[in-house]
Amino acid sequence: MANDDERLERLQGMLRQRGILLPAFDLYGGAKGFYDFGPVGGRLRSRLNQVWIDHWLSLGNIVEISCPTVTPYEVLEASGHVGEFSDFMTVCGQCDEASRADTLLEAHHPNPDALSQSELQSLLTKVNPDCPSCPTPEWSPVVAQNLMFSTTIGAGSSGRPGFMRPETAQGMFTSFPALYRHFRERLPFGAIQVGKGYRNEISPRQGMIRLREFNMAELEYFIDPNERPNHDFSSWSSHEICLIDGDGVSHSMTLQHAAESGLIRHPTVGFFMGKTFDFLSSVGIDGTRVRFRQHASDEMAHYASDCWDVEIHGSYGWIECVGIAHRGCYDLEAHETATGKSLRARREFSEPKIREIDGWTIDGGVAGPAFRADAGQVKTIVESFDADVEFPVEVTLSDGRNLAVAAEHVKRVQKTVKETGEWFIPHVVEPAFGIDRILWHVLDHAFEETEKGGEPYRMLKLADSVAPIDVAILPLFEKDGMDDLALELHQLCCSTSGLVSLYDGSGSIGKRYARSDEIGVPICITVDHQSVEDRTVTIRKRDDGSQTRMSMDQLPFL
RNA sequence: GCGAGCGUAGUGUAGUGGUUAUCACCGGGCGUUGCCAACGCCUGAACCCGGGUUCGAGUCCCGGCGCUCGCACCA
Numbered sequence: 001m002a003n004d005d006e007r008l009e010r011l012q013g014m015l016r017q018r019g020i021l022l023p024a025f026d027l028y029g030g031a032k033g034f035y036d037f038g039p040v041g042g043r044l045r046s047r048l049n050q051v052w053i054d055h056w057l058s059l060g061n062i063v064e065i066s067c068p069t070v071t072p073y074e075v076l077e078a079s080g081h082v083g084e085f086s087d088f089m090t091v092c093g094q095c096d097e098a099s100r101a102d103t104l105l106e107a108h109h110p111n112p113d114a115l116s117q118s119e120l121q122s123l124l125t126k127v128n129p130d131c132p133s134c135p136t137p138e139w140s141p142v143v144a145q146n147l148m149f150s151t152t153i154g155a156g157s158s159g160r161p162g163f164m165r166p167e168t169a170q171g172m173f174t175s176f177p178a179l180y181r182h183f184r185e186r187l188p189f190g191a192i193q194v195g196k197g198y199r200n201e202i203s204p205r206q207g208m209i210r211l212r213e214f215n216m217a218e219l220e221y222f223i224d225p226n227e228r229p230n231h232d233f234s235s236w237s238s239h240e241i242c243l244i245d246g247d248g249v250s251h252s253m254t255l256q257h258a259a260e261s262g263l264i265r266h267p268t269v270g271f272f273m274g275k276t277f278d279f280l281s282s283v284g285i286d287g288t289r290v291r292f293r294q295h296a297s298d299e300m301a302h303y304a305s306d307c308w309d310v311e312i313h314g315s316y317g318w319i320e321c322v323g324i325a326h327r328g329c330y331d332l333e334a335h336e337t338a339t340g341k342s343l344r345a346r347r348e349f350s351e352p353k354i355r356e357i358d359g360w361t362i363d364g365g366v367a368g369p370a371f372r373a374d375a376g377q378v379k380t381i382v383e384s385f386d387a388d389v390e391f392p393v394e395v396t397l398s399d400g401r402n403l404a405v406a407a408e409h410v411k412r413v414q415k416t417v418k419e420t421g422e423w424f425i426p427h428v429v430e431p432a433f434g435i436d437r438i439l440w441h442v443l444d445h446a447f448e449e450t451e452k453g454g455e456p457y458r459m460l461k462l463a464d465s466v467a468p469i470d471v472a473i474l475p476l477f478e479k480d481g482m483d484d485l486a487l488e489l490h491q492l493c494c495s496t497s498g499l500v501s502l503y504d505g506s507g508s509i510g511k512r513y514a515r516s517d518e519i520g521v522p523i524c525i526t527v528d529h530q531s532v533e534d535r536t537v538t539i540r541k542r543d544d545g546s547q548t549r550m551s552m553d554q555l556p557f558l
Numbered sequence: 559g560c561g562a563g564c565g566u567a568g569u570g571u572a573g574u575g576g577u578u579a580u581c582a583c584c585g586g587g588c589g590u591u592g593c594c595a596a597c598g599c600c601u602g603a604a605c606c607c608g609g610g611u612u613c614g615a616g617u618c619c620c621g622g623c624g625c626u627c628g629c630a631c632c633a
Contacts, residue, residue, distance in 0.1 A: 014569080016568075017584080030624045199633090304633085476592065513595080515595080524594095
């Protein structure tokens with residue numbers, strides 16, 4: 001274990017020195033839970049994001065969106081984050097003592113912890129509980145204080161409370177109507193979003209593993225719960241993976257078997273587990289150090305009905321880096337309830353349903369003036385009657401009063417209703433990726449320590465797909481035209497779309513190879529005297545140190 | 559948030575209250591007909607911040623900030 005810790009320290013030192021990951025605001029003494037991606041790390045992060053985006057877009061029914069990080073209070077109240085992540089505070093205006101509102105009201109309610117902000121506010125106003133530090137309490141309005149960074153949208157009294165988003169998901173849910181329309185009202189479809197999330201951690205630890213501002217990438221995939229999806233599991237058919245179920249029992253089986261046996265409760269969850277494994281492999285994560293762990297029922301988030309964490313093993317042990325959750329209809333339903341707007345999809349019946357209606361309703365022209373304010377209630381009651389009821393009938397209202405409904409107040413309803421389909425709330429399967437945690441493990445798994453000439457030698461064997469620099473251009477010496485030729489090649493590479501080149505003319509050639517290896521450059525190109533004569537250059541590969549000579553005008557990546 | 563330990567160049571470190579803060583790698587420049595951290599010369603770079611004790615503080619004391627670990631918390 002001590003060896004592991006020392007390796008971790010050497011890796012972190014190298015990442016700082018090479019401008020990959022650095023503590024943020026170091027100039028001012030640092031800030032816990034915040035990291036900078038440096039001149040090399042910045043590119044690494046955006047490459048990783050791009051690979052992730054391309055991976056999901058390749059499914060064909062996914063779109064990328066981008067929503068604000070600043071989110072109005074009501075949105076996160078509806079989603080459950082305010083309740084799940086908040087303590088409600090109030091301040092005594094007489095003595096400045098801050099108290100938790102639910103604690104103050106413990107004597108006046110059986111479970112104040114479960115009350116919403118407005119319920120707490122009205123109870124606080126009604127009870128006006130004693131202040132623990134002064135005799136004349138004067139409680140301020142109740143405010144939410146929780147793990148979300150709170151802010152104010154707008155200034156002064158017109159300001160509106162809000163939060164920095166704790167996940168990107170809510171933006172996808174609030175965009176559901178636009179997504180539904182974009183996809184021509186046909187499920188299934190998904191939306192992805194890559195961006196920052198915020199969480200005011202009490203105690204950030206373990207470097208990139210627990211941050212206060214972090215990069216996340218989420219897919220919200222909307223499905224019809226009545227349709228059994230038919231996913232193709234064949235590409236993983238020969239691959240048994242490590243699955244730990246909700247009781248902590250470990251299984252080794254194929255994804256298809258796990259989905260068919262019911263261990264994975266929904267095939268789409270299983271399919272995304274496979275796609276997630278593919279993604280991790282494509283960015284250089286060691287597949288033998290990946291496992292899937294199912295949440296126990298008491299561990300599940302407030303919105304989820306099944307959840308699998310993808311855990312990656314590295315310097316900090318097994319760390320959850322991806323969560324694949326079946327969120328059911330929780331979120332869309334919550335936003336429907338909060339706004340009164342429809343967030344539903346339509347499902348056509350294979351055969352229209354014919355319904356015969358034979359009953360009663362009120363005759364508005366007579367019943368309205370007769371019953372006035374009670375007419376609505378009378379209508380509901382009358383419409384529940386069978387066709388063979390005989391009027392007059394005495395009905396009982398909700399407040400206990402009785403009214404006589406006569407034949408003149410009602411009329412017979414006889415019609416045939418044809419229903420061709422129905423509206424339902426789609427279910428959501430959500431793979432949520434902690435990009436920083438994945439990026440950390442990409443670095444951890446790529447970090448290779450060897451010896452060269454008796455000296456320790458370090459390199460990052462990064463996958464080409466995420467390597468921050470594609471090619472380093474090295475003039476053997478910066479003279480005799482070698483520097484000019486190298487700069488020409490460097491310029492050509494830099495102006496080639498998608499290609500990132502690094503020019504390095506400082507120090508010995510061996511030192512420059514070593515520095516390139518430390519930031520994971522897959523290919524170095526050396527310009528020497530012969531290059532000036534015949535425009536051939538040496539291609540040196542990071543992983544095996546092999547060198548081949550070819551014309552600089554025929555480089556495969558240009 | 560509580561407790562313990564720690565904080566010195568880009569990195570890793572030495573430093574018993576006393577002159578100009580040690581060493582190595584590192585970074586930069588020049589040279590080197592030369593391809594895997596080579597060599598020579600020159601050069602750059604640090605005591606986390608703020609108070610206090612003291613003639614004098616990197617060193618001792620207090621507070622803050624940060625880091626590591628344990629507990630607590632954790633979608």
